[in-house]
Amino acid sequence: MPGVGFIRVKLLQVDKGQITTTSEPFDPFVAVNVKETVNSPGQKPQYVQKKRTIYPEWNTCFDAHIYEGRVINMIINEKPNRMLAEVTISARALADKCRDGSISTTWLDLKPSGRLQIQIRFFSENEEQIPQPDSEKGGGITRRRGAIKQQKVHEVKGHQFIAKFFRQPTYCSFCNEFLWGLNKQGYQCKICNCAVHKKCHEKILGQCPGSAKDSRETKMMSERFNINVPHRFKVNNYMSPTFCDHCGTLLYGLFRQGLKCEVCGTNCHKKCEKFMPNLCGVNQKMLAEVLQEVRKAPSVSQRKPGTNANQEESSSDEEGQGYEQIWDKNGPPLEPPGSKPPAAPRRKFTPNDFTFHKVLGKGSFGKVMLAELKHKGKWYAVKVLKKDVVLEDDDVECTMIEKQVLALGCQHPYLTHLHSTFTTPSHLFFVMEYLNGGDLMFHIQLSGKFDIQRGQFYGAEILLGLQFLHTKGIVYRDLKLDNVLLDREGHVKIADFGMCKLNVFDERKATTFCGTPDYIAPEILKGWKYNQSVDWWSYGVLLYEMMIGQSPFHGDDEDDLFHSIMNDTPHYPRWLPKEAASMLSLLFIRNPKERLGMPDCAAGPIRSQAFFKNIDWGKMELRQIDPPFKPKIKSDSDISNFDKDFTMEKAQLTPPADKELLKTMNQKVFHGFSFTSIEADQ
Secondary structure, three states: OOOOEEEEEEEEEEEOOOOOOOOOOOOEEEEEEEEEEEOOOOOOOEEEEOOOOEOOOOOOEEEEEOOOOEEEEEEEEEOOOEEEEEEEEEHHHHHHOOOOOOEEEEEEEOEOOOEEEEEEEEEEOOOOOOOOOOOOOOOOOOOOOOOEEOOOOEEEOOEEEEEEOOOOOOEOOOOOOEOOOOOOOEEEEOOOOOEEEOOOHHHOOOOOOOOHHHOHHHHHHHHHHOOOEOOOEEEEOOOOOOEOOOOOOEOOOOOOOEEEEOOOOOEEOHHHHHHOOOEOOOOHHHHHHHHHHHHHOOOHHHOOOOOOHHHHHHHHHHOOOOOOOOEOOOOOEOOOOOOOOOOOOOOOOOHHHEEEEEEEEEEOOEEEEEEEEOOOOEEEEEEEEEHHHHHHOOOHHHHHHHHHHHHHHOOOOOEOOEEEEEEOOOEEEEEEEOOOOOEHHHHHHHHOOOOHHHHHHHHHHHHHHHHHHHHOOOEOOOOOHHHEEEOOOOOEEEOOOOOOEOOOOOOOOEOOOEEOHHHOOHHHHOOOOEOOHHHHHHHHHHHHHHHHOOOOOOOOOHHHHHHHHHHOOOOOOOOOOHHHHHHHHHHOOOOHHHOOOOOOOOOOOHHHOHHHOOOOHHHHHOOOOOOOOOOOOOOOOOOOOOOHHHHOOEOOOOOOOOHHHHOOOOHHHHOOOOEEOOOOOO
16 A cells, blocks of 8 residues: 555546536536545544645646545536536545556546546655656656746836736726727736726826825825815716726616715726725826926936937937847847848748648647648748737737747757748747657656656756857746757757746846746745746756656645745655766755856856766767657658647637727737748748
8 A cells, every 4th residue: 555655646537427518518627626634522524625726627637645634526517617526535545546656547436427537646755766657658747837927017106007908998097098909908906906008007196005095195295285185975876887087997787886076076986985095186197297297307407408308308218119139248239130121121921821730739828830831841830829818918028039039049059940930910920940859748758757868968958058048148937848849860959938038137137926836946936036047946857857757846736836846855766876966956956046057056067067977068069969869750740749639639720719809909019020030031
């Protein structure tokens, strides 16, 4: 019987039996609750849920430690959220279904009807070597893990504005005009729900009101302008559609829909009254414009000869416009190929130039498809993003950065090379070299783990790609098995640059909480400003997974996983070479300045570590070392190294969700996206 450890459960399928459904086809999902047994004197044992409910997708896994009295409750639901059946079973009982470290596939009976098929694998806490499964069963890492990224917060005088797509008509609480368009038309404060245009958010006069009556805004107006006039709100019946002057949304209802000021006529929801400052009768827009002019107008002695205030303002407005350029630490901005107008215009591609054959991968970002360039017989991987999704997720800047880094990748052998980029009214297209060797996640699922020589080889080539990005001031931020691909010879290529941050040098650091949970560095979890150190932590996780076959940090849910990353020491099996264990421990140093890969690491440069003692770095940089593994590839269009879950899907563009909203899209934000490489133009 398995001892102390944890189980990894993979959800396979459900047999609905006599379960009745309200719609066709049957589209179920599973909610998983991990509960603990609580015993009270004289009462039956009670189950208490201390972890939040998780919703694993089909053919993905969740982990659960084995504790006495722990049970796992799995509920089958039908979309949108109708419970159909459930099963509750102890974690120990699931572990008992695994014998000798094998992977067990079993059916669990559901109540009131039906069956749930799952796959279980037991991991011992004291396990020195993970048993090697056969290729059909897969390895210890059995799921693809999606990246997360928190929305950028724009702090203005206490307001915490985030970009928002308003699905209902909304007024700007600053200028009292509608927020139009499909683009995330405005910002909304997370604290007080104040809604404003992006162009208006920096003009807000005062602090975000926790309690508007005592806010700094009210005090400032009272002290500087002798303005401290409370509104005189009364419940009002509105006979025509009316919008709240704070959050900008409609006052709903048939009667007594909101509050109206008897003096100035300001309207608001009852819930928004506490956020309304004492500015009865004050036009904030006009006052802000006056204050702005006062701030901008310099004294006569400060002006340049021959200029006036309007000329100076125009000059300053031009500074800093456009997206960030990639900087080289030793020189001026390094512009990617094609960023300057060439002597002769390069060819511009369109979707009609390609024939789309297969889906290679997909996610929340969109999908990647195998495509053939017509009349050329050349094959490419084309990443397609929906513009409406990019705009709703406030990812325009990230998309433009991804294009920049991909174009820069043409300068390095271990980064994915870009053929071209182009747009249609509804989609964005990245045309990249087709790496038909598959990604490392695909291969590790087949083999369980890589031998030390293979892990060392991949580690060295990935290291060179990372260091190239770092010298350009780029933090990659999403290094994982899924994002490292193999070409037909077996060399690696780092892909997917959508999480990159540019111009991180010296004291310029990043702050966004992002990455794939299993790979996120402690400094990100702590909310610290960070630099390239986070990539070296992720690099350590990647090496650990390649050589040991499981993740170094574990948890029943995301909170437990993050606690493990912050506090736990990874387990290094006895069979792991001491040079490998030593380097991994240096990569898992929680002080980012002292971590291996950083200049202040006491162990010296990462290339000089004993783990890499057999590597000829000069030959490695020139791709002159033969890979230890060569993928099986039958042709240039071979898709056998990609998951069948994707390749079986029909290759077609996903239409926009709302064609009417598409008409209002601001296409100007994608100006400068199109690009054609020198090689593609020949």
